[in-house]
Amino acid sequence: xxxxGFLYGALIFSTALTGxxxxxxxxxxxxxxxxxxxxxxxGLLLGMAxxxxxxxxxxxxxxxxxxxxxxxxxxxxVLERFIMVHACEEHGCDYHTFGVAAFLxxxxxxxxxxxxLASTLYISNLAPLxxxxxxxxxxxxxxxxxxxxxxxxxxTRQIVLFVTGVALSAPLGIWLASMILREQxxxxxxxxxxxxxxxxxxxxACDLLPExxxxxxxxxxxxVCFFSGVALSYISDFMLGAH
Numbered sequence: 001x002x003x004x005g006f007l008y009g010a011l012i013f014s015t016a017l018t019g020x021x022x023x024x025x026x027x028x029x030x031x032x033x034x035x036x037x038x039x040x041x042x043g044l045l046l047g048m049a050x051x052x053x054x055x056x057x058x059x060x061x062x063x064x065x066x067x068x069x070x071x072x073x074x075x076x077x078v079l080e081r082f083i084m085v086h087a088c089e090e091h092g093c094d095y096h097t098f099g100v101a102a103f104l105x106x107x108x109x110x111x112x113x114x115x116x117l118a119s120t121l122y123i124s125n126l127a128p129l130x131x132x133x134x135x136x137x138x139x140x141x142x143x144x145x146x147x148x149x150x151x152x153x154x155x156t157r158q159i160v161l162f163v164t165g166v167a168l169s170a171p172l173g174i175w176l177a178s179m180i181l182r183e184q185x186x187x188x189x190x191x192x193x194x195x196x197x198x199x200x201x202x203x204x205a206c207d208l209l210p211e212x213x214x215x216x217x218x219x220x221x222x223x224v225c226f227f228s229g230v231a232l233s234y235i236s237d238f239m240l241g242a243h
Contacts, residue, residue, distance in 0.1 A: 005175075008117060011135065012110075012113075012114075012131070012135065012171060017142070017167040019139030020142030020160075020163030022142070036218065036222060038136070038137050040226065041204070041208055043229020043232070044136060045133045045229075046200070046209070046229075046233075047233025047234060048129055050201075051234055053116075053196060068191050068194035068195050071194075071195060072198025075195070075199070076202040076203070079108060080206075103165065107165060110170040110172075111172060111176075112196070113199075116130060116199065117130050117173075118174045118192075119181065129233055137208060177192060
């Protein structure tokens with residue numbers, strides 16, 4: 001794995017762990033404030049997928065990037081619809097089994113995000129922006145998972161184990177993708193980047209973007225955070241010399 005991969009993996013792990021432990025350390029932490037990070041993450045994920053990852057994938061895999069992009073989107077949709085339940089949908093639910101479902105859902109998300117980050121580490125210099133997009137919703141996701149587990153009457157030790165497992169999923173995804181891409185295979189890079197763009201679109205549009213419309217509080221701040229994320233991804237060409 002590239003040295004930066006270890007650093008990014010450590011940052012994601014520590015951020016996700018902090019988000020998961022936050023409700024235990026600060027019981028009165030307000031979830032509404034964390035939604036601002038979700039909105040920022042939605043803007044970044046959508047901006048990165050459309051403005052950078054897809055154009056880059058089209059260069060690496062001109063004839064097949066669209067199919068792999070659609071595959072990534074549909075794959076995550078099927079997984080969430082029939083196999084796992086996303087934490088945002090479970091928050092406040094009384095069914096105890098949903099805590100495990102939230103853990104599995106966020107673990108799969110973490111693996112996919114790790115793959116996406118690794119693909120940008122190897123074939124472009126977009127990784128810092130992708131990292132920001134991932135970190136922006138790791139704390140709210142961990143906060144939601146721990147809140148669900150507490151509602152399910154899980155003990156503190158169990159919660160810490162679940163949160164640690166989720167926090168490790170993205171670094172594991174980075175490592176697995178690095179094994180695939182270490183030969184600098186351009187077809188593999190194009191395929192992985194296309195799939196990652198599709199999953200980013202799904203996470204941003206279907207999981208995070210609905211938070212902008214949920215409830216009547218912080219409407220304007222959430223919208224500002226969303227557009228800030230889009231703007232940040234747009235100006236990354238000038239910041240990072242992406243293309």
